[in-house]
Amino acid sequence: MSVLAATSGTTYTIWLIVLWFILIPGFAGAAIFYALAQVAGERAENQAYARGQRQDDADVVVTDA
Numbered sequence: 402m403s404v405l406a407a408t409s410g411t412t413y414t415i416w417l418i419v420l421w422f423i424l425i426p427g428f429a430g431a432a433i434f435y436a437l438a439q440v441a442g443e444r445a446e447n448q449a450y451a452r453g454q455r456q457d458d459a460d461v462v463v464t465d466a
Contacts, residue, residue, distance in 0.1 A: 449455045 446455070
């Protein structure tokens with residue numbers, strides 16, 4: 402029985418390490434990188450508007466409605 406108890410405790414410890422050091426930081430990192438990508442895309446779009454390379458959305462005629 403001592404082998405089963407040791408294995409169970411070891412498995413629990415391994416999953417705690419996986420959860421706290423791999424899964425949670427991975428999800429947090431994904432959210433942070435997604436936010437940074439959104440900011441970078443918005444910045445690029447704003448710079449294109451400022452240079453006159455894009456027209457305002459209000460000026461675009463919608464033809465597929």
